Amino acid sequence: xxxxxxxxxxxxxxxxxxxxxxxxxxxxxxxxxxxxxxxxxxxxxxxxxxxxxxxxxxxxxxxxxxxxxxxxxxxxxxxxxxxxxxxxxxxxxxxxxxxxxxxxxxxxxxxxxxxxxxxxxxxxxxxxxxxxxxxxxxxxxxxxxxxxxxxx
Amino acid sequence: xxxxxxxxxxxxxxxxxxxxxxxxxxxxxxxxxxxxxxxxxxxxxxxxxxxxxxxxxxxxxxxxxxxxxxxxxxxxxxxxxxxxxxxxxxxxxxxxxxxxxxxxxxxxxxxxxxxxxxxxxxxxxxxxxxxxxxxxxxxxxxxxxxxxxxxx
Numbered sequence: 001x002x003x004x005x006x007x008x009x010x011x012x013x014x015x016x017x018x019x020x021x022x023x024x025x026x027x028x029x030x031x032x033x034x035x036x037x038x039x040x041x042x043x044x045x046x047x048x049x050x051x052x053x054x055x056x057x058x059x060x061x062x063x064x065x066x067x068x069x070x071x072x073x074x075x076x077x078x079x080x081x082x083x084x085x086x087x088x089x090x091x092x093x094x095x096x097x098x099x100x101x102x103x104x105x106x107x108x109x110x111x112x113x114x115x116x117x118x119x120x121x122x123x124x125x126x127x128x129x130x131x132x133x134x135x136x137x138x139x140x141x142x143x144x145x146x147x148x149x150x151x152x
Numbered sequence: 153x154x155x156x157x158x159x160x161x162x163x164x165x166x167x168x169x170x171x172x173x174x175x176x177x178x179x180x181x182x183x184x185x186x187x188x189x190x191x192x193x194x195x196x197x198x199x200x201x202x203x204x205x206x207x208x209x210x211x212x213x214x215x216x217x218x219x220x221x222x223x224x225x226x227x228x229x230x231x232x233x234x235x236x237x238x239x240x241x242x243x244x245x246x247x248x249x250x251x252x253x254x255x256x257x258x259x260x261x262x263x264x265x266x267x268x269x270x271x272x273x274x275x276x277x278x279x280x281x282x283x284x285x286x287x288x289x290x291x292x293x294x295x296x297x298x299x300x301x302x303x304x
Binding site: 032133143 | 200290293295297
């Protein structure tokens with residue numbers, strides 16, 4: 001698919017996620033989308049930093065999207081830092097002060113506020129980096145070898 | 153690219169790597185290709201197991217390809233297990249007995265011999281899983297967002 005085709009197939013939240021992932025690279029973080037840290041949870045963007053830092057970024061395309069989220073506090077225990085990513089029209093006063101804030105569009109993003117750090121215990125960090133690695137590798141393999149998913 | 157187009161663009165060693173990566177999934181291992189564990193080294197396939205096991209698989213498409221490899225012993229310190237992957241025409245008697253052996257083609261593979269395990273020290277395993285995660289995530293991001301590589 002060309003870039004344009006990919007873009008038109010993405011939902012508003014996924015476009016924000018793309019901009020966030022691009023921006024995280026400038027902080028030397030790599031990212032995956034839609035990782036499941038634990039049953040019933042699925043994070044929009046999980047970033048992995050050069051020293052094994054784990055960030056979670058939830059992308060909210062509208063007020064309704066944010067207000068209908070009943071799960072976000074469940075993400076806090078799976079990361080060192082938590083951020084919201086919203087576009088420039090979003091009413092940011094709705095967001096809790098003690099969370100991170102990223103202003104994003106489909107092309108890039110900017111970190112406006114870094115929330116508090118609550119460092120993962122070493123054992124959980126190990127598990128999360130391993131989950132991240134497996135998730136990313138399966139996505140990468142699916143991309144380089146579209147035939148493989150049909151086998152196993 | 154379609155599967156056929158991808159296939160015709162791959163070198164013989166890369167076709168073996170594809171079959172190896174497919175097969176490793178049946179052992180619940182995920183894989184990346186061409187990871188650099190340390191300057192001057194580039195492994196054909198690195199597998200990551202469900203418990204953080206690290207396997208390295210070097211793919212040899214011919215006798216000459218094997219005999220010109222002066223680096224393979226340098227890979228041993230970066231994995232728990234080391235394997236060769238070759239096709240059914242390869243003279244396997246050339247390969248050292250105390251290494252693993254995988255018979256592969258472009259579509260699948262089979263583990264013929266599992267070599268000795270030399271377990272990585274915990275600190276090195278942590279570094280390798282982290283490297284694996286970053287390598288895989290960058291490949292996956294390049295695939296889902298072809299525009300991103302031109303930015304940073």
